[in-house]
Amino acid sequence: xxxxxxxxxxxxxxxxxxxSWFSLTDATVYLDxxxxxxxxxxxNIDFLNPAQGPSARVAVELTAxxxxxxxxxIEATLESAPPGLV
Amino acid sequence: xxxxxxxxxxxxxxxxxxEIEAYLARPIGREPFGGVVVIHHMPGYDGGTKEITRRxxxxxxxxxxxxxxxxxxxxxxxxxxxxTARAKGGVPDExxxxxxxxxxxxxxxxxxxxxxxGVIGYCSGGRQSFLAAVxxxxxxxxxxxxxxxxxxxxxxxxxxxxxIVHLAPNLSCPLxxxxxxxxxxxxxxxxxxxxxxxxEAGKPHEFHSYEGAGHAFFATExxxxxxxxxxxxxxxxxxxxxxxxxx
Numbered sequence: 297x298x299x300x301x302x303x304x305x306x307x308x309x310x311x312x313x314x315x316s317w318f319s320l321t322d323a324t325v326y327l328d329x330x331x332x333x334x335x336x337x338x339x340n341i342d343f344l345n346p347a348q349g350p351s352a353r354v355a356v357e358l359t360a361x362x363x364x365x366x367x368x369x370i371e372a373t374l375e376s377a378p379p380g381l382v
Numbered sequence: 383x384x385x386x387x388x389x390x391x392x393x394x395x396x397x398x399x400x401e402i403e404a405y406l407a408r409p410i411g412r413e414p415f416g417g418v419v420v421i422h423h424m425p426g427y428d429g430g431t432k433e434i435t436r437r438x439x440x441x442x443x444x445x446x447x448x449x450x451x452x453x454x455x456x457x458x459x460x461x462x463x464x465x466t467a468r469a470k471g472g473v474p475d476e477x478x479x480x481x482x483x484x485x486x487x488x489x490x491x492x493x494x495x496x497x498x499x500g501v502i503g504y505c506s507g508g509r510q511s512f513l514a515a516v517x518x519x520x521x522x523x524x525x526x527x528x529x530x531x532x533x534x535x536x537x538x539x540x541x542x543x544x545x546i547v548h549l550a551p552n553l554s555c556p557l558x559x560x561x562x563x564x565x566x567x568x569x570x571x572x573x574x575x576x577x578x579x580x581x582e583a584g585k586p587h588e589f590h591s592y593e594g595a596g597h598a599f600f601a602t603e604x605x606x607x608x609x610x611x612x613x614x615x616x617x618x619x620x621x622x623x624x625x626x627x628x629x
Contacts, residue, residue, distance in 0.1 A: 350455035
C-alpha cells in the first residue's frame with residue numbers, strides 16, 4: 297500500500313513555495329512512495345499552510361538515511377547555539 | 383496498425399451531480415470501440431496515469447480517467463492535490479463509486495461506443511476498481527495490486543478505508559487481478575483470500591502473481607518497475623479486455 301504512519305505538527309515560520317514565500321502553520325512527516333525521488337519509499341515532509349490552499353506546500357522526499365542525518369543536523373545545530381539565541 | 387488517438391481534458395458529471403475534471407483519450411477512425419475507466423493511483427491524476435490512459439486509446443479503447451481529487455484541490459498540481467487528499471484520509475468510497483459511474487456513463491454515451499465499458503485501477507485504484515465493479519454494472523474489471531480489498535490499514539495510517547471482500551457476491555463482471563508476489567499490501571495471503579471469496583461466490587476471475595515483483599510494478603517512472611511483469615501484465619490486460627469489451 298502507499299501510505300503509512302503520518303505525524304502532524306503545528307509549526308511557525310515561513311517556507312518558499314512555487315509562487316513566493318508564505319507563512320507556515322502545519323507540517324506532516326510520513327513514510328510513503330515518493331512523487332519524484334528515485335526510491336521505493338522515502339521519508340516525506342510537507343510544510344503547509346492549509347488556509348492558503350493545497351499549493352501552499354513545500355515538499356521534500358528524503359531517503360531514510362538522509363532524513364536521519366537531517367534530524368541529527370537540526371538537533372546538533374540547535375544544541376550548539378549560544379545561550380539565549382534560541 | 384492505426385494507433386491514432388486524441389487526448390484532452392474534459393469535464394464530466396460525477397458523484398452527486400457535481401462536475402469534475404477528467405482526462406479522455408479515444409481512438410480516431412476505429413469505431414465502434416469499447417470504453418475503459420482508468421482509476422489513478424494514490425499519487426493522483428498524474429502524468430504517468432495519463433500516459434496509461436493514452437495507451438488504452440492507442441490500443442483502440444476510449445479511456446477516461448476522472449480526477450478523484452478534483453474536489454479536494456481544484457486546479458492544484460497533482461502532487462499537491464494528492465497530499466491534500468491523503469491528509470483527508472483518501473477518497474470516500476461513496477464518492478468514488480459516483481465518480482467512476484459518471485465516467486462509465488460518459489464513455490457509453492460517446493459517439494462510436496459499442497456500449498461496453500471496463501474499469502481498471504492501480505494501487506489504491508486497484509481496490510477502487512473492485513469497489514466499482516461490485517457497485518456498478520461493468521463488462522470487465524482489472525485490479526492491479528489493490529490493497530485493503532482484504533484486510534484493514536494498520537494502526538496509524540491516515541487512510542480511512544475498510545475491507546470490501548464481503549461484497550464479492552455482487553461483482554457485476556469478470557475480474558482480472560495482477561499482483562506482485564513480493565507485495566505486502568496486498569500480501570499473497572490476502573490475494574488468496576480474495577481469490578477464494580470469488581470462487582465461492584461463483585464469480586469468473588483470473589489472478590496472476592508475478593515472482594520478483596512487488597507493489598507498483600507497472601509504474602515505469604519508479605524503481606518498483608519490473609519490465610517482465612509489466613510486459614506480461616499488459617498482454618493479460620489486452621487479452622482480457624479483448625474478450626469482454628470488443629464486438
